[in-house]
Amino acid sequence: MSNAAFFERAYTTKGPKVIYGFSRPLYHNLMGILHGRQFDKMGFGGMIRHTEAGMLYKWASQVPANGTIVEIGCYGGLSTSYLVRGSEAQSAKIISIDPFNSDLEKQTALTDDCVSLDNKPTKELVAERMAALGAADRVELIEGYSQEVVKDWDRPIDFLWIDGNHDQAYQDFMEWTPFLNPGGRVGIHDAHPRYGYPQVADDVQKALDDDAQWTDLEHVKSIICAIKRPA
Ligand SMILES: C[S@@+](CC[C@H](N)C(=O)[O-])C[C@H]1O[C@@H](n2cnc3c(N)ncnc32)[C@H](O)[C@@H]1O
Numbered sequence: 001m002s003n004a005a006f007f008e009r010a011y012t013t014k015g016p017k018v019i020y021g022f023s024r025p026l027y028h029n030l031m032g033i034l035h036g037r038q039f040d041k042m043g044f045g046g047m048i049r050h051t052e053a054g055m056l057y058k059w060a061s062q063v064p065a066n067g068t069i070v071e072i073g074c075y076g077g078l079s080t081s082y083l084v085r086g087s088e089a090q091s092a093k094i095i096s097i098d099p100f101n102s103d104l105e106k107q108t109a110l111t112d113d114c115v116s117l118d119n120k121p122t123k124e125l126v127a128e129r130m131a132a133l134g135a136a137d138r139v140e141l142i143e144g145y146s147q148e149v150v151k152d153w154d155r156p157i158d159f160l161w162i163d164g165n166h167d168q169a170y171q172d173f174m175e176w177t178p179f180l181n182p183g184g185r186v187g188i189h190d191a192h193p194r195y196g197y198p199q200v201a202d203d204v205q206k207a208l209d210d211d212a213q214w215t216d217l218e219h220v221k222s223i224i225c226a227i228k229r230p231a
Contacts, residue, residue: 002031003217003226007205008217011193017068028220029125031058039081044129045121047163048189053082055220056161059185062085063158067092070157071170072178073144073164074098075115075188076124083161084135092140092158094135096140097149100126110145112167114197150175158182163189180228193220196222 001009028051036054039046049057060069061085067090074080074096083094099107101120108117123143130139142149144163157179162172169188177186191197191204204224208214216227 003208003211003214006217006219007208009219010206011201011205011222024218028055031055035036036082038073038085039078041078044076044078044081045078047115048075048079048082052189052221052223053079053102055223056082056088056187059187059225060084060092061089062089062185063090063092065090067158068155068160068202069094070176071096071161072162072176073162074100074126074141076121077129079161079163079189080126081129081133081138084130084139084157087138091138093140095140095142096126097146097164098123098126099142099145100143101142102143110165113167116150136191146172147175153179156184158184160184160186161189161230162186166190166197166200169200170207173203173207175226181231182228184228186228187223187226190222191224192219192222 031054032051034054035057036050056079063069069083069087071080071083075098080094080096100123102115111117123141126141129213130136158181160176160180162169164172180186188204191200193201208217209225213229214226215229218225
């Protein structure tokens with residue numbers, strides 16, 4: 001199936017989803033039950049569904065040994081925790097970027113209004129949560145903005161998880177995916193018109209349009225993910 005055909009089917013509003021090759025609700029739900037209920041979503045103030053959490057865990061478990069996972073948009077560390085747990089056996093390094101509760105005036109100017117800036121989790125709180133998982137040495141929290149961090153970035157990435165400012169999902173995709181290793185995965189949250197934001201859905205459709213570059217597209221609730229083809 002071409003990527004364009006994938007989007008046509010994944011974004012249809014008609015009827016319940018059945019078991020297509022590209023959208024596997026039984027498998028996704030099973031992963032949600034097995035792996036997606038390990039952390040207290042409310043306690044974390046988290047924004048991912050259980051099925052999405054289960055698949056984040058699963059995808060993180062598929063990075064190579066000592067691989068690198070980059071997360072854009074950490075908030076309280078819920079998705080980060082699934083990335084950490086999933087990639088335990090791989091001893092992967094997780095770099096998570098978020099302004100946390102720094103410079104709220106700047107965040108107010110830049111916000112997409114999708115996340116409340118009241119009582120934002122601090123970097124220290126998320127660091128404590130990562131330490132409680134025994135992952136202090138595997139997680140690097142960067143207090144900042146993806147579009148600034150990328151300017152000095154020079155490391156290959158095995159799994160890129162985009163869940164930051166929804167107005168700049170396309171920019172994040174374009175600036176960060178050049179660092180993705182061939183065979184690496186990109187996942188974008190809120191990228192489905194029914195479960196996420198129509199703007200992000202449009203951006204992701206545009207970003208993954210090229211069949212020569214992106215393959216194995218998958219749709220898990222509001223996540224669209226894809227594998228970068230070898231050059
Ligand atoms: C939807 S929340 C992330 C939720 C988190 N992934 C989870 O599952 O719990 C989006 C986060 O991205 C942060 N953010 C906004 N713009 C950003 C940027 N340019 N770079 C990195 N993070 C950004 C927001 O402050 C917010 O904490």
